[in-house]
Amino acid sequence: MPTAPVSYSVDAIFTPFTIGGARIKNRFAMAPMTRNFSPDGIPGPEVAEYYARRARHGVGLVITEGTVVDHPGSSHSTSVPHLYGEKALAGWAEVVQRVHAEDGKIFAQLWHVGLDPLAGEALGPGTALIGPSGLVAPGRQITEPMTQRQIDDVVAAFAKAAADAARLGFDGVELHGGHGYLIDQFFWEGTNQRTDSYGGGVAARTRFAVEIIEAVRAEVGPDFPVVLRFSQWKTADFTVKLATDPQELEAFLAPLTDAGITAFHCSTRRFWTPEFDGSDLTLAGWTKKLTGKPVITVGSVGLDSDYVTMFAEGTGAGTESIAGVIERLERGEFDVVAVGRALLADAEWVAKVRDGRLRELTPFSPQSLATLA
Numbered sequence: 503m504p505t506a507p508v509s510y511s512v513d514a515i516f517t518p519f520t521i522g523g524a525r526i527k528n529r530f531a532m533a534p535m536t537r538n539f540s541p542d543g544i545p546g547p548e549v550a551e552y553y554a555r556r557a558r559h560g561v562g563l564v565i566t567e568g569t570v571v572d573h574p575g576s577s578h579s580t581s582v583p584h585l586y587g588e589k590a591l592a593g594w595a596e597v598v599q600r601v602h603a604e605d606g607k608i609f610a611q612l613w614h615v616g617l618d619p620l621a622g623e624a625l626g627p628g629t630a631l632i633g634p635s636g637l638v639a640p641g642r643q644i645t646e647p648m649t650q651r652q653i654d655d656v657v658a659a660f661a662k663a664a665a666d667a668a669r670l671g672f673d674g675v676e677l678h679g680g681h682g683y684l685i686d687q688f689f690w691e692g693t694n695q696r697t698d699s700y701g702g703g704v705a706a707r708t709r710f711a712v713e714i715i716e717a718v719r720a721e722v723g724p725d726f727p728v729v730l731r732f733s734q735w736k737t738a739d740f741t742v743k744l745a746t747d748p749q750e751l752e753a754f755l756a757p758l759t760d761a762g763i764t765a766f767h768c769s770t771r772r773f774w775t776p777e778f779d780g781s782d783l784t785l786a787g788w789t790k791k792l793t794g795k796p797v798i799t800v801g802s803v804g805l806d807s808d809y810v811t812m813f814a815e816g817t818g819a820g821t822e823s824i825a826g827v828i829e830r831l832e833r834g835e836f837d838v839v840a841v842g843r844a845l846l847a848d849a850e851w852v853a854k855v856r857d858g859r860l861r862e863l864t865p866f867s868p869q870s871l872a873t874l875a
């Protein structure tokens with residue numbers, strides 16, 4: 503039975519926005535989500551259709567799942583896509599072409615897991631395991647600290663992947679600097695205990711990322727969007743904070759901004775949570791205020807439960823967070839809103855929100871992860 507549309511103004515969300523050289527037709531991005539549907543690291547036609555379907559139904563910017571760079575140990579899965587090798591690159595070219603045909607823009611998320619916080623210790627001898635200090639978690643050293651040679655090789659692998667992404671027609675790249683993976687292992691003192699220039703205070707711990715950003719920038723030129731995704735939280739510990747106050751956040755963000763980042767993607771579990779005591783501003787809001795750069799927010803948009811409880815609880819398609827998104831966007835707290843699980847559950851999510859058809863949304867459930875629907 504048709505239901506009456508829910509009324510609110512979506513004008514702010516459907517106003518185009520430009521990140522570096524990429525003009526995005528609205529403010530909704532698909533959040534990067536690992537799907538494990540690329541056998542031998544090669545994204546096939548069903549992956550292309552999965553992304554194209556979301557673009558067809560209104561997603562302005564697709565940010566791909568983490569796609570790994572060409573370096574030993576960048577992934578320990580056989581079904582996470584590569585951004586290297588002829589077949590994988592041909593697969594991505596098809597994805598890009600299909601998303602562009604639907605009037606969407608697409609950024610590739612570039613990833614190296616490092617000492618994978620989820621799988622690191624279980625992988626055993628013979629596996630390529632690298633991390634700044636060999637620590638899989640604070641106090642749990644499982645291998646030697648990365649050598650300068652290994653650092654240089656990873657930097658070069660990110661630069662090569664970005665160059666290939668640009669050549670394939672991607673509209674930008676996003677560096678996965680969050681959630682406790684390799685770049686974030688350098689950011690966090692819990693896993694970076696180095697005493698050389700890659701370790702030390704919050705600014706010194708950005709050096710690895712700064713070298714990656716500079717190397718990527720040298721490959722892709724000044725206008726190509728290079729986004730950095732970062733998070734306070736780690737997969738191994740949701741209570742961690744890289745920065746405990748705005749001054750520390752500023753010290754963290756300044757070298758990354760100076761290195762040539764186009765925009766920041768602030769990975770939070772709930773997009774509305776104030777970041778520091780004494781202010782309502784969220785991590786995205788602070789990042790925009792401190793850097794003046796475009797900012798992408800994320801976290802439980804269109805959901806009633808948060809990331810951690812996603813497998814334990816059912817979810818609904820509440821209107822409250824949509825209203826909150828619009829209000830904060832109008833206030834200028836962020837520029838783009840990434841949507842994760844809600845878009846897995848319902849490929850038409852953006853179109854339904856645009857048309858006020860919230861009651862027709864398919865709510866997220868763990869089954870949404872089972873297929874590339």
Ligand SMILES: Cc1cc2nc3c(=O)[nH]c(=O)nc-3n(C[C@H](O)[C@H](O)[C@H](O)COP(=O)(O)O)c2cc1C
Pocket residue numbers: 533534535536537567568611678680731769770771800801802803805808809840841842843844871
């Ligand atoms: C199945 C799944 C896979 C994910 N994979 C990635 C990933 O590859 N890279 C990344 O930066 N974040 C990843 N995330 C985090 C999402 O990008 C997003 O930040 C998180 O789901 C919160 O957004 P949501 O509440 O809208 O789902 C993943 C999340 C899910 C649910």
